[in-house]
Amino acid sequence: MTRKYFGTDGVRGKVGEGPITPDFVMRLGYAAGGVLAAQEKLPQGEHPAVVIGKDTRISGYMLESALQAGLSAAGVDVLLLGPMPTPAVAYLTRALRAQAGIVISASHNPFEDNGIKFFSALGTKLPDQTEQAIETALDEPMTTMASAQLGKARRINDAAGRYIEFCKSAFPNELDLRGLKIVVDCAHGATYHVAPPVFHELGAEVFAIGDRPDGLNINRECGATSPQALQEAVKRHRADLGIALDGDGDRLIMVDEKGEVYDGDQLLYVIAKHRHQQGLLKGGVVGTQMTNLGMEHALSKLKIPFERAKVGDRYVLEMLNQRGWQVGGEGSGHILCLDRHSTGDGIVSALQVLLALRMAKATLSEFTRDLTLYPQVLINVPVIKGFDFRDSVQIQAKVAEAECGLDGAGRVLLRASGTEPLLRVMVEGKSGEKVNHWAGVIADTVRQAVG
DSSP states (O other), X not given: OOOSSOBTTBEEEETTSTTSSHHHHHHHHHHHHHHHHHHXXXXXXXOOEEEEEEOSOTHHHHHHHHHHHHHHHTTOEEEEEEEOOHHHHHHHHHHTTXXXXXXXXXXXXXXXXXXXXXXXXXXXXXXXXXXXXXXXXXXXXXXXXXXXXXXXXXXXXXXXXXXXHHHHTTXXXXXXXTTOEEEEEOTTXXXXXXXXXXXXXXXXXXXXXXXXXXXXXXXXXXXXXXXXXHHHHHHHHTOSEEEEEOTTSOBEEEEETTXXXXXXXXXXXXXXXXXXXXXXXXXXXXXXXXXXXXXXXXXXXXXXXXXXXXXXXXXXXXXXXXXXXXXXXXXXSBEEXXXXXXXOOHHHHHHHHHHHHHHHTOOHHHHTTTOOOOOEEEEEEEOOTTOOGGGOHHHHHHHHHHHHHTTTSEEEEEXXXXXXXXXXXXXXXXXXXXXXXXXXXXXXXXXHHHO
């Protein structure tokens, strides 16, 4: 499907530039409201309802009002959650029996960016055909329902408490976190008022950082994309481990008692290995084209099936559903446990890791001792619009040469960015020296081919 506005995760961009402007977002709300209203068979006089949550960006106030106006004009009721993590919106959409959920967030991006993403009534990402219908409706003129048919808005005041209890339910009742000292970095984002209470109420001693959002500091030198603050805090408080979330709460990175960082591949391995040991792993594990080769080899030693999807948690979810499996994720920290939630959830994923460590009476380093990640280098090479590396004989020849040079103990992946005019060159293997060499050689070859 050709998308004009929707990317792999909704609509995103710089605030004030199309499409993230108040007038467009109002029309987006109206278009989405019209599509949802047409899909629902509700009793006479009842309106479709849509849940809206947001992260802590200052632009969220403006975009929330614009969305609300568009939805109301289409005759859709609005349930306002205020600042809430993306996975919380997915859960509350189901719990409140709404017809859809909307999140105003640009995830791990800086505060100048923002975006709109949608969930279905089941708490999953919208089907392609629904997104296509919304895009088509955006090209139609915007009108307003008769006054008696306009949508209403109300605030859900207990949204945070509902989500905290949902997260806690992902951890067994017979276990607790007493005796653990945990640092939680909320990235000055949407989890600032929900993540610390979850771990505290399960018994841990919690030190919260990145929990004072001001609208401008989301993801700034903190959170899952910048774990240095968490590393320092873990050492300062002599904590047992640290948990870093991103601005909208769907990514997870962790730090052990020594300050060592564990990415999404390593944490996914912990969850999969634990479930395998307990006889609870349904099928296998889904990663992406970027998942570290060392992870694949470690799972193979445990005789756990592994499949690679395209990059993006949307595609991981699609493959999990196709296979009937439950566990998958990305190195960036998007982890899916479909028996616990319909979407990636940083807090829920952290609890699955803690469950594994608690039951094994092990630290992160001990539980991942049999996992060795291979050196991996990623170089972003600017290209001209429409450039296709597959048409270049010299690039293909250099890739083949690199694969031979890695002696069968590595791999090369070239991937066009879906959002920028960039070609991503990734090389990984057992030898860090060879990986660095061939990544540079291929990147130079791409630059020459671009001209």
